[in-house]
């Protein structure tokens with residue numbers, strides 16, 4: 001093999017460098033790019049925020065104004081796609097978008113209304129999540145889902161005391 | 169099923185040997201898996217035990233794991249990891265140290281490779297290494313306040329202590345030796361590391377290494393903020409080239425600790441991606457080696473051949489790097505039929521291109537002459553430093569974790585472990601050249617035999633306070649992760665030892681008395697990965713003098 005073989009190879013292979021960004025570069029299916037959140041589908045369950053390694057998804061509970069905000073920060077995202085894996089309602093889609101360089105911080109937020117406890121009137125969970133969970137429960141288990149954990153505990157204790165007959 | 173009772177491979181033999189030589193020194197013994205033994209010894213017996221392990225059992229030093237276990241059994245632990253290659257066993261020697269003023273005899277005079285590990289635990293855990301030859305810090309910066317040890321549990325991961333104006337490092341100054349800075353920013357070093365080459369005329373007579381400029385405290389982060397399944401995503405960011413090895417290694421360590429049975433198919437997929445990573449990494453290195461030798465044509469072609477491998481990784485995992493593939497218990501993505509066919513075809517193309525590349529490369533005499541006979545690392549030194557990967561195999565040391573401590577699907581494939589005995593830069597190059605062929609063959613075998621079934625263990629639970637560890641043959645050599653599980657789905661201790669950590673100290677030998685022009689190539693011959701390592705070598709140069717200057721003075725424009 002002589003060193004002329006380098007020239008032969010070069011001639012055979014030709015130019016391989018792409019003129020990116022003037023020429024588009026296609027990424028394959030299954031590429032993990034920008035995650036997009038569907039605010040219509042999201043039920044505010046916070047599963048995505050729990051698995052997100054870099055804390056790109058943050059949950060803000062605003063009990064005064066009555067909503068939960070799921071915030072997504074592009075600048076922190078490592079495009080692992082774990083959030084889409086765990087979302088119970090497939091509200092997150094991993095897209096092929098990868099040209100995301102930006103000097104500022106991009107925050108997308110979904111706001112979901114809290115629901116009030118029918119007994120004490122305090123906000124206690126997000127309505128959509130409650131609906132989602134309720135749709136999976138039978139009638140018996142559904143009893144008391146519209147009251148907050150505090151009130152439920154209180155009424156449970158009350159009924160226990162009642163049943164024990166101590167205060168008859 | 170791997171269990172505590174079943175002894176595998178060389179275990180019985182090892183236990184026999186331990187019985188014979190160390191029976192009176194061992195206070196506890198535990199088998200944490202196939203070929204994985206942990207023995208407890210009294211601190212004052214450590215030096216004797218290490219002597220026996222290296223002399224009689226053929227142990228090669230791997231690393232030291234320091235652990236602040238005061239909240240568990242009111243002591244600090246130092247675990248000395250040795251690989252008994254021929255017995256296919258990892259032997260961990262644990263000493264428990266005083267919780268108030270932990271101290272232990274240094275073993276650096278027996279195994280040179282322990283130098284860094286000992287200084288690291290001294291820096292990060294405040295364990296006093298009695299009789300250690302080098303009093304300087306390894307990891308903590310010069311201005312870091314005395315007495316603050318970041319891996320102690322009371323130190324919160326978010327704390328940034330005020331650095332003081334302590335004296336900071338200045339290059340050597342002497343009349344007949346010139347200190348030539350190579351780094352921390354240098355066109356041929358792609359990461360910030362500092363080599364100070366001491367040269368007499370044209371010859372390198374000594375080298376001083378200062379690293380850990382990009383120490384990111386990843387172990388601390390994993391121990392304090394992340395849950396079991398979040399760590400893999402950070403682990404693979406330890407390295408920009410071979411991150412997947414850290415990712416697999418961590419998961420295997422947890423799986424070992426929790427005795428999780430990983431589906432066969434997941435093992436195969438891990439091995440396939442590991443070999444794909446080796447392919448692209450070795451081609452990257454071959455390109456860089458050409459570039460350093462001024463042969464940019466070779467560099468361009470190596471990287472051209474590498475590109476389809478990157479595309480393949482992207483198609484299989486969703487990204488060129490940072491594959492995000494592993495979770496504890498398996499993998500997240502399957503390889504379908506189409507992909508298997510694509511892989512097979514691509515491997516054929518690459519083999520063809522690579523053949524042509526290698527025969528053209530070896531025809532360039534200038535390249536070969538530069539490589540031959542430079543950067544010598546004799547075998548005994550290689551053993552004492554515990555070097556790993558192509559650096560070890562280029563010094564006639566036949567060690568490869570895939571064979572010595574099989575993991576994932578490597579027990580099911582056959583492949584050669586190329587070794588060369590010239591111990592020079594050429595040897596190390598040839599090891600990598602041959603390994604590319606082996607990797608191609610391994611992937612072909614794995615694709616052929618890919619078993620069916622699930623890819624992720626169901627309901628994998630991780631119990632509290634269990635130990636596990638794992639080694640992996642990364643492109644640069646043995647990667648080692650140790651974990652001790654903790655509470656609330658978090659690791660209590662996660663120790664990472666990247667391959668380059670064991671290879672850099674041996675540069676002291678490789679660079680001795682080489683012409684200056686060979687130094688960059690020799691440094692590159694270990695395929696250093698500094699980010700991984702970050703996680704000093706001294707030469708007695710005759711009449712060498714050192715000066716110190718304060719940080720303040722430097723900041724206000726101090727000049728020599």
Ligand code: SF4
Nearest residue numbers: 052077078080081083
């Ligand atoms: S893709 Fe990963 S990093 Fe990004 S938001 Fe989802 S879970 Fe977080």
Ligand code: SF4
Nearest residue numbers: 042043045046048087
């Ligand atoms: S996991 Fe899905 S449904 Fe739950 S908060 Fe995230 S986006 Fe919304």
